[in-house]
Amino acid sequence: MKVCIDPGHGMSNRQMGRYDPGATHVENGFEFQEAAIALRYGLALKDVLREQQVEVFMTRDDATDHAPVGSRAGMAKAAGCTVFVSLHLNDFDDDSANGLEVCFRDSDDRLLAQKLQDALVKVTKMRDRKIKQRTDLAVLKFSGTAVLIELGFIANDNDRAKLVNAQMRDAVVRTIARVVTAHAEGG
Numbered sequence: 001m002k003v004c005i006d007p008g009h010g011m012s013n014r015q016m017g018r019y020d021p022g023a024t025h026v027e028n029g030f031e032f033q034e035a036a037i038a039l040r041y042g043l044a045l046k047d048v049l050r051e052q053q054v055e056v057f058m059t060r061d062d063a064t065d066h067a068p069v070g071s072r073a074g075m076a077k078a079a080g081c082t083v084f085v086s087l088h089l090n091d092f093d094d095d096s097a098n099g100l101e102v103c104f105r106d107s108d109d110r111l112l113a114q115k116l117q118d119a120l121v122k123v124t125k126m127r128d129r130k131i132k133q134r135t136d137l138a139v140l141k142f143s144g145t146a147v148l149i150e151l152g153f154i155a156n157d158n159d160r161a162k163l164v165n166a167q168m169r170d171a172v173v174r175t176i177a178r179v180v181t182a183h184a185e186g187g
């Protein structure tokens with residue numbers, strides 16, 4: 001198993017040379033960015049998987065790495081990855097929208113999505129928005145196992161407090177690592 005970790009958005013995601021912050025939310029003058037929070041989760045997940053001797057490839061390591069959304073699945077394939085985990089935050093006009101959801105494309109990936117959904121709802125105590133089949137997301141066109149995790153809503157105060165909490169982040173990435181590894185081993 002080799003895991004591709006894909007922190008959503010970032011440099012050249014939609015347009016070459018332009019930084020895509022993803023969803024943003026301003027609170028007391030500070031702008032929270034989906035791309036930055038997803039990157040922190042991605043790097044933390046990388047560390048946990050490497051500790052467990054799992055091979056990892058990152059679609060981007062920092063805010064300057066060029067990672068066009070349409071080429072990320074191909075980058076992972078070229079790097080020899082068998083599993084693709086994309087990390088995002090959700091956003092909605094109404095700040096009361098909240099909760100966590102795992103998206104997948106191929107029916108083969110439904111079971112992993114459900115396992116992640118159940119385990120992550122349990123650890124975060126966020127609202128269970130259920131797994132969602134999405135055929136429109138470019139990164140889920142990855143030829144192996146692929147899931148996209150919407151970790152919570154950036155504009156919702158309760159979700160955001162959890163999303164930026166270091167202990168919560170650690171618990172979340174450890175949960176993702178445990179579920180993905182067990183699933184790959186048939187557990």
Ligand SMILES: [Zn+2]
Binds near residue numbers: 034089
């Ligand atoms: Zn996103």
